[in-house]
Amino acid sequence: MVKKYLCFVGSFVVLWLNLVFCADILSRHEFPLPPDFVFGSGTSAYQSEGAAFEDGRTAAIWDTFAHSGKAQATGDIACDGYHKYKEDVQLMVETNLEAYRFSISWSRLIPNGRGPVNPKGLEYYNNLINELVKHGIQPHATLMHIDVPQVLEDEYGGWLSRKMVGDFTTYAEVCFREFGDRVLHWTTVNEGNIFVIGGYDTGGIPPQRCSAPFGINCSKGNSSTEPYIAAHHILLAHSSAARLYKQKYQGRQQGFVGMNVYVYWPVPCTNATEDVIAAQRTNDFLIGWFMDPLVFGDYPDIMKKNAGTRLPAFTKIESEQVKGSFDFIGVNHYSTVYIKDRSSTLKMDTRDFNADMAIELIYQQGDASTGELAVTPSGLLRLLEYFKQRYGNPPIYIHENGQRMWRNATCNDSARVKYLRGFLGSLLDAIRNGSNARGYFYWSFMDLLELLDGLESSYGLYYVDLNDKDLKRYPKLSAHWYSNFLKGKTIDGAIEVEQKINCSSTLSQSHSSQ
Template sequence: MEAAKSVLGLSLFSIFQLNLVVSAADIYSRNDFPPGFVFGASTSAFQYEGAATEDGRTPSIWDNFTHPGNMHGANADIASDGYHKYKEDVQLMAHTGLDAYRFSISWSRLIPNGRGPVNMKGLQYYNNLINELIRNGIQPHVTLLHADLPQALEDEYGGWINRKILRDFTAYADVCFREFGDRVLHWTTLNEPNVFVLGGYDIGFLPPQRCSASSPLNCSKGNSSTEPYMAAHNILLAHAAVAKLYKKQYQDKQHGFIGLNLCSYWFVPLTNTTKDVIATQRANDFYIDWYMHPLVYGDYPSSMKKVAGSRMPPFSNYESKQVKGSFDFIGLNFYLTMYVKDYPSSLEMEHRDVLADMALELLLFQYNASTFEYPILPWGLKRFLEHFKEAYGNPPIYIHENGQRTRRNSSLEDWPRVEYLNAYIGSVLDAIRNGSNTRGYFTWSFVDVFEMLDGYESSYGLYYVDMDDPDLRRYPKLSAKWYSEFLKGKSMDRNGVIQLNDTSFLDAQFTH
């Protein structure tokens, strides 16, 4: 403990007082949210579990991506060691007061070859985790695939650019529904396919690192002009196939729900010119409507089809009917609001990728590069939720990820994260009061994990994981204290001072 305290330059037994001013004019508490509204926190298998080669697990595309040292020399072989420390972490969840925990299943831990025999050790781990959550009154919300496709399937037939993936993903989902569905009521098929497709098949900076040879990253394989559209198409068809399976064979017996997750942004025109306003709509089309339009209306946005032409695979009538309406809820990951600037010259390129098809530039609002912190703009989330209500018929929504990024070893007194959570949870309440059908909020992340953009350079956790401690001991940050106080009913003043003078919550954690 002393080592961790000295590294962070923090006296944990000092009195915390937070002077917090945010843009709203009322006091709110969790009691102001609708009955049944769920508050939780999230992690994902690859980023949290570790135990990369234990008990029959085989590599995913993320294991192969990180081992050459692509992430500042770091990998997730150990990560937060959730594979061994899940019981301790569930106790922290219960102490914090979480209603729910969102996590993903490692496909290559459960079915090491991507298809075929189930790994009984992997099956036992997820059964143990789910049972531990249930015993502590915490709802399990499960994502089937959080980007970590088994490397075996990528090697065999190219993963998501091959329609064979539909069969294997559906068979994997069938195992999960059959084995865990008696206790899991909320299933998400895939996490952030819109980011996965752009990062993995267009730009190539994420696995499976496919892009055109002319790309700045000079990938060894891939085609940025066609493969992102192919992968997205197969993802939508696979999601629809899994949703059909669940609804046909399991939903009546298990009484659960199934949905898809998207990374979401609120886009704002850089200027009030017509060209930037139109570019902003185009940004929504390419980032959100690419997936939501087929899910709600059965086809891609006309603007995308016009620009991409024959590079965008068409839906058959049968496929359109399968995809349309194939969700009970939508999960959204929201962190940022961005300016949009028109960039029409990219459409003049002879061999365009998806980014060129967008014909726009995205610009961050003020961002603190020295601290890694995101700007706190809660109105962006509120407006996005209200837009979602108007554009897609107000479907049930779960905020699956929302949180503040900081440098990993900055401080346990993570004031920016407290301010961020306070502001954005308040914005969710504002959107609900304006009619949004948002039903849950999960902060990213419960503990510090391996981050998929920069390894262990940054963190989002409520709990710090001491990577220099062989036991990877957890330490609560101030945000854990704040979230716990909120979850236990304390009112939050969104236009004044929040005082966190009681350190007993923090002190109690160090007695474990």
């Protein structure tokens, strides 16, 4: 009861911060932004492309996972972006997007993981990129969004092997060589921290490796060691690909390469010293795990202390190669969480990543009836300030930030508008405070196959009618709001359209006005 009361007080404090910092904004043109700042939206290959086994594409680990019955849906069709990319780019134009973030399917471009390039895969990505550039939309490409080719997983265990460093670098070079004359922003790996926790510790996502008592339903794995090994190899692969780009392509292509991490903003559940320290330990483990090597060349001291020899060590050469191997950092941020110390887990004889972190993570309560996340924009402000103070204010792109709702056929997503407005206000405050933020990408452009929720939830600005054979897209209220914001139209704090609208009628109105 006491813990719940104290966390309620914490919620009140965060709400107060939201009221203080998340002031109403007028338009995109009111932002005091760097000249190259961009607003966009994004998707990922497995969640949107479909055509999973067409034109030479082979299985990725998500295909295997989904077809085993362990996921709520498969990406065989998804949003059929593979065939509908021109229509989707036209919607981006109508929304006035300045940039579009997408990922490249490694197994579509290089079906065997290494070796010959698939001509059809090459053609698709060239066509998509050309369509974006033709309409003045910046393409921002991610090389791996949790979709390792299954053939490499079968051959040598994927990210558990150092062989992935070489194969990933070769794959990255194909992308740099073939698309780098038009793609100037490259992200190597999406959410490396969450991928290795889910894939190698708790086992909730592919390649579904874990060990008792930390994970469930895994037939193989070691939760104590494998997350750290996989993360280490991801950092080495990132630095290898980044080094290749800088040495061979950056001079003539004038592009940028970075890495992406998933971050909460952790708030101590109480003012007790133990909880305050635990909140910082959360940042050290979730953010510092990747950011400290990238900025300082080594893992945080607390990680080395708690994980001991289970945490791989960088050689001197590796440390020098990883340190500074980025032009920007991509951040995926959705929510604030509350942290309570659980140092008792450090007494366990066998520990995993979560036991080493030694915290209890308490999620804010959203609206269960609608699936909405709790809206705490102040977390983004404080997160960007943390990157500024801790890591020297690197260039940051907010790669993912969005409101979840249960998927339904209404386009009246006023909660998503509230979320957007709040977080853009927090972003504005962070920039005014000196943050080196360079871009904001709302997640997601359309309702996708969500990797954890399947087809039950949605984040999209556009509704996708799964009952329609053409998978028609319909703009939601949030799409209209974001479009007006990006077009520079004056928008006060109020939602301009309040009537409840059906997606099909929205599309009819949209067509009749064209």
